Amino acid sequence: MxxxxxxxxxxxxxxxxxxxxxxxxxxxxxxxxxxxxxxxxxxxxxxxxxxxxxxxxxxxxxxxxxxxxxxxxxxxxxxxxxxxxxxxxxxxxxxxxxxxxxxxxxxxxxxxxxxxxxxxxxxxLSGPESPLNKVTPAQFEAGHFSFSGFRITKVRTARSLALMRQSVGNLADANAFARIALANLKIAHAFRAELEALCRATESKLPLGQADWDTPS
Structure with a gap:
């Protein structure tokens, strides 16, 4: 056969x-x-x-x-x-x-x-100019970007972008993407502790006043 x-x-x-x-x-x-x-x-x-x-x-x-x-x-x-x-x-x-x-x-x-x-x-989506590397937190939150159909959930995508920005030392955007993920978490509680820790880790290294994050209730 x-x-x-x-x-x-x-x-x-x-x-x-x-x-x-x-x-x-x-x-x-x-x-x-x-x-x-x-x-x-x-x-x-x-x-x-x-x-x-x-x-x-x-x-x-x-x-x-x-x-x-x-x-x-x-x-x-x-x-x-x-x-x-x-x-x-x-x-x-x-x-x-x-x-x-x-x-x-x-x-x-x-x-x-x-x-x-x-x-x-x-x-x-390849190379240094990939929108995965270039999209800003504001653009992501507003939906002003295109990943050419490569996406999962908003929470997972924001989490991935936060980790990517953290890996290259862009802590302000890492913090912002992590907070976007937290704000949209709803019932995806498995990520809460990780995202809160990521927010604290990135916020602690930012200049005073550059991030304003509080643990969501």
């Missing part, structure tokens, strides 16, 4: 490898400056179709499980910033029959979308 992995190896893997990705099977990774990029082909549990997941993990912060990211092993679902490969803003799935010809055609179509849309999506 034909396997989707064979079609991926023949029709998607060459495009990914030409862009510096390495891997096999359904998951490919590459190092791009301060970020790790991940591409994963996700089959439907009902069979007969697949989607392509894209992940971006800043190297300077922990992954979704709180571990230091490993460029050679990290999975897409552990990346802090994720989205589906798509020509639009909605999910895109490629259907196929249980034949090599059908699988080949579906993977070729997905590879084409990667080359026209996926490369651009990764490029938009």
């Amino acid at each position: 034909p396997r989707l992995e064979s079609s991926i190896k023949e029709h998607l893997s060459p495009a990914l490898r030409s862009d510096g990705f390495f891997g096999s099977g359904r998951t490919f990774r590459r190092l791009s400056g301060d970020f790790i990029h991940v591409v994963n082909v996700q089959g439907s549990r009902f069979g007969g179709m697949f989607a392509v997941n894209l992940g971006i993990q800043p190297r300077c912060i922990p992954d979704m499980l709180g571990n230091s990211p490993d460029t050679t092993k990290i999975r897409e679902e552990l990346c802090e910033f994720r989205r589906r490969l798509s020509e639009t803003t909605s999910d895109q799935w490629w259907e196929h029959e249980a034949t090599k010809e059908s699988m080949d055609a579906a993977v070729r179509a997905a590879a084409s979308v990667y080359m026209t849309a996926g490369r651009r999506l990764f490029s938009e």
